[in-house]
Amino acid sequence: MRILFLHTNFPAQYRHIAQVLASDPNNQVVFCTKNQDVSLPNIYKAIFEPSRNPHPSTHHYVRPLESAVLHGQAVYKIAEQLKARQFIPDVICGHSGWGPTLFVKDAFPNTPLICYFEWFYHARGSDADFDPSDPLNIDDIARIRIKNAPILIDLYSCDRGLSPTYWQRAQFPPEFHSKISVLHDGVDTEYFKPKPGVKLVLPNLDLSGVDELVTYVARGMEPYRGFPQFIEAIAYIQERRPNCHVVIVGSERVCYGKSLPDGESYKEFMLKKVPLDLSRVHFTGSLPYNQYLQVIQASSAHVYLTRPFVLSWSMIEAMSTGCLVIGSNTAPVAEVIQDGENGLLVDFFAPQQIADRVDQVLDHPTRMAELRAKAREKVLERYALADLLPKHLEMIESVAG
Template sequence: MRTYAGAPHLLIRFKNQCRVMLSMKILFIHQNFPGQFKHLAPLLAARGHQCVALTLRAKEPANRNGVRLVPYRLPKRSGQNLHPWLIDLDTKLTRGEACYRAARALRDKGFTPDLILAHPGWGESMFLNDVWPAARIGLYCELYHQADYPHLHFDPEFDKGDAELSRLRIRMKNLNNHLHAPIMDAGISPTHFQAETFPEDFRERITICHDGIDSAVARPDPDVRLTLDDMPELTRADEVITFVNRNLEPYRGYHIFMRALPRLLVERPDARVVIVGGDEVSYGPRPPSGQTWKQVFIDEVRADIPDADWARVHFAGRIAYDDFTRLLQVSRVHVYLTYPFVLSWSLLEAMSCGAAIVASDTAPVREVLSHDDNGRLVDFFDGDALVGEVCDLLDDEAARRRLGEAARATVLARYDLQTICLPRQLDWVSQIMDGAPV
């Protein structure tokens, strides 16, 4: 498995490579394009490559940032009786067939890609080698599902049913990964933790390179001002505690944070707590029928929080990226919790903004944060320790400044979009086309 040390000469070497790389036809596959190809796709288009994306997200054909979007649809299917462990694969096969049909139509119109870059997680790319057998294929290797602790049974509260059967079900979820293995010329994974979930025959073809954090946008701003609906204007003078998920759910520790909230509000009578995230489920179990995890845990703690304190808790839902950045810039302490799972962009963006962070002491987090070096780490399940570390940082401006500066320095050294990650991604593309081992 190839890794990178971030040497300054890499960018120079890469630029020299790009000058001689011939113009290519590149096909992107992502169910929510651009997804993880947000920066790579337009850069390749700007360098003269013909870039096309097959996507379910677009409603009409369009050209976005130099990439031609070709929309397609999933077929309507009647219900069928399936073994529950096959439902996941069935969904992926449905998407794979739909993408195959769209790819075949694209081929019949004369488009033949030299390179296919795909996120295989939803199954769309599993048959593309049948359409274009000569195309080189690079896959975004996000996660291989592990059927043992701590990937499974990490949080006993949400373990349901037969534990031994759960291991079998999780193994079945990897059928999609194995269907992609024979067609993958090379893979890319954003963290060591994620790459190392894959078996050795995958890992030897995976380059570790993060998607990249735009540190010129996600940066400290002492003069930041933020106004969101139903909230007073916030500045760096306010004591703001932030918690961010794509969706508010147990996989990202929402239940742990909410259970710590009554004590946190008592300990910090001037603090405002801003919680960002949607009501859906991205990962893990679904809430009881007709409910959301957000409301389940509000209901659990609300009786323990006086109305005056509850008025200092703000659920912002999903917000525009500019507001999200300003929120991280205004945050006095940012809390990030996660199971041993895919690392969130939001943690690195908070680090890039110079936030003082209290995070769960779990494997993906330890890859980027060290306790009292560039953040504070607590046991995922220890709400009292979480409150203690948050309060300690709120009382210690020097520690906040030291940890925030170190957190940003980590991003600049290892995850910066322009100086580190994009050069590595483009080097990866070049090596795929050269046929060099990656």
């Protein structure tokens, strides 16, 4: 079988699927991407690069669409090169939204396309209008609607779609739901597993003498993932618990939503606003997987906050290690965590309540042991890679056939 994957950032959600397919000598796997840095065995990377950036004079509503068209155009050119080399895929798997999938059905009209549908944008009722202190204006509402243009083209063009959670699929227009299966990427539960009694020791951070460790993980330190609220919660935690340490894993950047003016990071902004004992708050930056694993395995309480938006892998990975997750009571989190059963839920906007829940966890470790076990059980039951990977492969083979 010949399989073509499309994603700007190799290998992203397709890592495990592409590796398994590429391990079969009967398969030929091509991955079309912008990422030149990472390589995997037996996978041929076809690098594309848009010919230019969206033009500054383009209406700002339309710039994301222009960017998607430029990405799609670049992939179309790569597809023509692949055809010249006699590579005609039996199936194409591509991430929808950034544009690589836009014209692939024109390049390969007889090849079925499976689109990964991660998010459909709404001005009302999900992430964009969630924070009452950050109201939308008319420009925001119109701009958000237009962001769906390339996704709508993919919804029409694709033969099959998938979305990782029911919450995320629910954001898409109901008339397309019959095309979209709910199928999570899966978590490697053999890698992300509990390690009772472990202490955190990283190359530049030794917390082996710490008994109370609160952890927080996100790609960026930003409002979408509740970073400001977490910093405010740390002030309450430190006031109550003089021996508690906090470890924050993530980059000093904004991945989703608005940046602050003048290039200031939310870390800088919040640390000026909220006085903390920084000898007990440790910013690690992004970590390699083996060090990130050590952080969540050693965690006494793991805080995960998000607007009603895409659910992070990190929350389910933390649960898989037996973390006691204190999560925001928002729809994507509540799909996985039942309050008091396999984790604890809090009001996203209530830093004091977050601190209260941390107290609850740290004051009652024995009582929380059952919740930790149930957290891992939930992941084993619904999100284990060992169970979900065969379903992904089955979908690909079925559509290709």
